[in-house]
Every structure is written in structure tokens, then in C-alpha cells.
Amino acid sequence: xxxxxxxxxxxxxxFRDVYGAAYVDLLRFVRRRVHPTHAEDVVGxxxxxxxxxxxxxxxxLSAARAWLFGVARKTLQNTRRREDRTDAVAVRLxxxxxxxxxxxxxxxLVACRVDIAAAWPLLSASDQEAIALSVLDGLTAPEAAAVLxxxxxxxxxxxxxxxxxLRRQVGSTTVGAPLTGHPASERSPR
Amino acid sequence: MRRHRADTVTAALRDLxxxxxxxxxxxxxxxxxxAFARIVATPCDEPVPELQGRPHRRRSRLLVALLVxxxxxxxxxxxxxxxxxxxxxxxxxxxxxxxxxxxVVAARAATTCRAALGVPDRGERVAVAERRGGWTYVLLAxxxxxxxxxxxxxxxxxxxPTDRREFFGTGTDAAAPPxxxxxxxxxxxxxxxxxxxxxxxxxxxxVGSDVTGVTVHTSSGLDIEASVSGNxxxxxxxxxxxxxxxxxxxxxxxxxxxxxxxxxxx
Numbered sequence: 081x082x083x084x085x086x087x088x089x090x091x092x093x094x095f096r097d098v099y100g101a102a103y104v105d106l107l108r109f110v111r112r113r114v115h116p117t118h119a120e121d122v123v124g125x126x127x128x129x130x131x132x133x134x135x136x137x138x139x140x141l142s143a144a145r146a147w148l149f150g151v152a153r154k155t156l157q158n159t160r161r162r163e164d165r166t167d168a169v170a171v172r173l174x175x176x177x178x179x180x181x182x183x184x185x186x187x188x189l190v191a192c193r194v195d196i197a198a199a200w201p202l203l204s205a206s207d208q209e210a211i212a213l214s215v216l217d218g219l220t221a222p223e224a225a226a227v228l229x230x231x232x233x234x235x236x237x238x239x240x241x242x243x244x245x246l247r248r249q250v251g252s253t254t255v256g257a258p259l260t261g262h263p264a265s266e267r268s269p270r
Numbered sequence: 271m272r273r274h275r276a277d278t279v280t281a282a283l284r285d286l287x288x289x290x291x292x293x294x295x296x297x298x299x300x301x302x303x304x305a306f307a308r309i310v311a312t313p314c315d316e317p318v319p320e321l322q323g324r325p326h327r328r329r330s331r332l333l334v335a336l337l338v339x340x341x342x343x344x345x346x347x348x349x350x351x352x353x354x355x356x357x358x359x360x361x362x363x364x365x366x367x368x369x370x371x372x373x374v375v376a377a378r379a380a381t382t383c384r385a386a387l388g389v390p391d392r393g394e395r396v397a398v399a400e401r402r403g404g405w406t407y408v409l410l411a412x413x414x415x416x417x418x419x420x421x422x423x424x425x426x427x428x429x430x431p432t433d434r435r436e437f438f439g440t441g442t443d444a445a446a447p448p449x450x451x452x453x454x455x456x457x458x459x460x461x462x463x464x465x466x467x468x469x470x471x472x473x474x475x476x477v478g479s480d481v482t483g484v485t486v487h488t489s490s491g492l493d494i495e496a497s498v499s500g501n502x503x504x505x506x507x508x509x510x511x512x513x514x515x516x517x518x519x520x521x522x523x524x525x526x527x528x529x530x531x532x533x534x535x536x
Contacts, residue, residue, distance in 0.1 A: 092310050095309075095310060096306070096310075099306055103294075103302055104293075104294060107289070107294075107298075108289035108290075108291070109289075111288060111289035112287070112288055112289050116288075117416075117446065120298075120301060120302075120305070123305075124305045124308075124309070127305065127306075127309055128309050128312070131309045131310065131312065132312075172288055173283075173286040173287075173288060174285075174286045174287060174288040174290075185285075188274065188275075188278055189278055189281055189282055189285070191274075192274040192278045192279060192281075192282035193282040193285055193286060195274065195282075196279065196282050196283060196286060197286060200286075211283065215280055215283045215284060216283065216284065216287050216289075243276075243279075246279070247274075247279070250274060250279070
């Protein structure tokens with residue numbers, strides 16, 4: 081607990097500050113992990129938790145953002161439907177079509193995008209999660225560790241292993257058909 | 271085998287971000303503002319359930335349903351559940367097999383549903399309407415609303431819902447229906463709620479074109495025939511709040527197909 085807010089007005093202002101500072105980042109965090117049409121629902125649930133547990137939200141806004149990401153991650157874990165679910169929450173990547181316009185990007189970058197799109201679904205959810213927290217969600221190691229509920233050292237180790245696995249998969253992936261980045265975490269028809 | 275530099279990999283990953291940095295659209299901002307208003311209108315002196323690290327299906331909707339009860343907005347927004355709590359006899363008349371409602375009764379139930387939720391008629395149609403024992407359930411869907419779901423006692427159908435505490439309702443914004451293989455189903459709503467009568471679980475979703483029936487099997491031992499209407503299915507059943515004596519309930523489905531075959535799915 082970082083602080084205790086006394087008056088209702090102070091409480092609402094404090095929540096307004098957190099809400100305003102973190103809403104967009106939280107929405108992006110969730111959109112990387114669920115079908116976009118569900119993202120705002122999840123954000124609403126997370127913010128409701130923050131409102132009810134405002135005294136638990138770190139005073140520092142960057143740390144508060146990580147705290148919200150952690151709540152979102154648990155919320156997503158709780159809503160997952162597969163019986164064989166694991167602790168990690170998979171992350172999806174945007175679609176990339178082979179041969180699509182490259183906007184003048186360097187050929188190496190274009191090729192790398194295609195290779196990663198092919199390799200990403202082959203990663204475990206845990207590996208996807210570690211890489212995404214660092215590269216896409218932009219968290220520091222301590223912040224990402226807080227989201228996952230592990231130590232910063234453990235996160236750095238997990239991230240290192242995940243990057244190594246991604247490099248290995250990228251190196252071994254043969255690209256032969258139009259590629260899409262399959263959303264590993266989306267709900268799927270059954 | 272192609273090898274890529276580490277910084278190129280990082281840059282490529284960022285290029286593939288499915289949620290790149292961008293400003294909210296006007297509509298997104300409006301929804302965010304509306305959600306803020308709903309949240310701060312809720313009581314903040316009640317204990318909040320700790321989210322568990324291990325997943326149990328249905329938790330998230332339960333959380334909202336429990337906590338947004340006092341935050342009913344005038345229109346369906348991100349999520350606008352109404353929950354009226356009390357004690358009761360846990361849906362003693364409930365039946366595992368639904369009885370479909372006539373169009374007239376379904377329309378009256380829809381009217382009560384909208385009135386209780388305080389939402390205007392935005393062209394939603396009754397997608398599912400059923401009765402189980404003394405309880406009426408309707409699911410409304412429309413171009414701007416994926417689902418408005420209401421559960422009410424039969425004697426509330428067509429009546430003024432004001433001051434009635436046996437009603438449950440919730441709503442979600444529009445979402446594109448999933449593209450389904452003919453023999454598939456897609457559950458997109460699962461939540462726990464309560465009325466004066468007791469706790470319940472409800473599920474709803476879409477069915478493929480070859481699906482003629484859906485049976486829900488619960489970890490509590492119930493086999494429930496879902497209502498299937500058009501491309502939708504829905505079911506609900508009595509439940510209990512999660513506790514050490516009543517761990518999170520799970521369920522799975524048997525899908526009945528037009529050719530007479532069945533397939534199991536979770």
C-alpha cells in the first residue's frame with residue numbers, strides 16, 4: 081500500500097489521474113492479448129478493480145501502469161476458456177502478408193517481419209509474454225517482473241531464454257506461403 | 271536459414287505490434303469517459319475479491335456484475351450490468367430444458383428488459399427468448415449492441431420493473447459475429463450473477479450453420495439444454511458463489527449437428 085486517500089474528492093481525483101495516465105497503455109496492453117472487440121470490456125473491469133483498491137495502486141504512475149497490467153493479466157487468465165490453459169497469457173502480433181507493400185523499409189527489416197510472423201506462433205505463451213512485456217508493452221525488467229509476479233532477475237532470465245528461442249525459431253522457419261501472425265490468445269470457435 | 275540482427279528483430283517486432291501507439295478515436299474517448307463515470311459512481315467501501323493467479327472461467331464478468339450494480343448508465347456502454355441482490359430459494363422451479371417464448375411474450379419481456387436497464391430501443395431484435403420454470407430470459411441483439419441479456423421472473427414480464435429486486439440484466443457493445451465452421455460454436459458470454467432468488471451462471475454465443483442443439487455439462491453435474499435460435503445459443507443455471515466449499519464451476523458442451531451426429535467441446 082503506497083498511500084491512503086482520505087476524502088472522496090481526493091479519491092476521485094487520484095483515480096482520475098491514474099485513469100487518464102494509463103488508460104491508453106492499458107487498452108493497448110489488452111488489445112495485444114484478446115480480440116480487439118473485448119478489449120474495452122477488460123479495461124473497464126481492470127479500472128474498476130483499481131477504483132475499488134485505489135489504496136493499493138502505486139503512487140508512481142509508471143509503477144501504477146505496471147500494477148494495472150498485472151491486474152489485467154490476471155483478469156485475462158481468469159477469462160481464458162481452454163481447459164489446458166497455463167499461467168502465461170499469449171500475445172498476438174499484427175498480420176503481415178508476404179509480398180505486401182514494405183513502405184520503403186530496408187529489405188532485411190521486411191524479411192525479418194515475415195520471419196517473425198511465421199515464428200511467433202511457435203513460441204510458448206510464456207516466451208511471447210516475456211518478449212511482449214519488454215518490447216511491445218515497454219516495461220522495464222522490474223515492472224515486467226511485477227506484472228508476472230516474479231523477481232526482476234527471474235524475468236531477465238525468462239526474457240533472455242525467450243529471445244534465444246525466437247532467434248532459433250526465426251532461423252529455422254521456412255516461409256512458403258502467405259503468412260499471417262496468428263493471434264495465439266484469441267478465443268477460438270469450438 | 272536467415273539470421274537477423276538483434277536490433278532488427280526488435281524493430282520488426284514493434285512493426286508487428288497489433289496495438290500501435292495512437293490516439294483514441296472520438297468514440298473510444300467517449301466510451302472511456304462513460305466508463306470512468308460509471309466506475310466512480312460505484313460504491314468504494316466494499317471489499318474487492320482478490321483476483322486469483324490461476325484461472326477460472328467466468329470470473330471477469332462476475333467481478334463487473336458484482337461491482338457495477340450501482341453504476342447503471344442510461345445507455346449500454348462498455349458493460350452495463352444491473353444486479354439486484356438478495357436472499358432466496360435458488361431458483362427452485364428452474365428446469366434444464368427451456369421452453370421457447372411466443373413472439374408476443376418475448377416482445378413484452380424485451381420491453382421490460384429495456385425499461386429495467388434504462389436503455390432505448392436501438393433496433394435490437396429478440397435473438398433468444400426462453401423460460402425455465404418461473405424465470406424468463408431474453409437476449410436482444412442489434413447493429414449497435416452485441417447482446418442485452420435479461421433474466422426476470424415470469425410475473426415481471428410486461429410489468430413495470432421499478433422497485434423489483436428479482437431482475438438481472440447486462441449488455442455489451444456491438445461486435446462482429448465470428449466466422450464459424452458449420453459444426454462449431456463460439457461462447458462469447460460467460461458470467462455469474464445473482465437476483466433475489468440466488469446465484470446463477472449464464473453462457474451465450476454463436477453457433478455454426480449445421481448446429482441444431484447445444485448441451486451444457488457442468489462440473490456440478492447438470493446437463494442443460496441450451497436454447498438455439500438462428501446463429502445464437504444461450505443457457506443459464508443455478509449456481510453458488512465461489513468459496514472453499516464451492517470451487518469455481520466449469521462446464522463443457524456437446525454440440526448436436528444437423529446430420530444427427532454430436533461432438534464434444536470445451
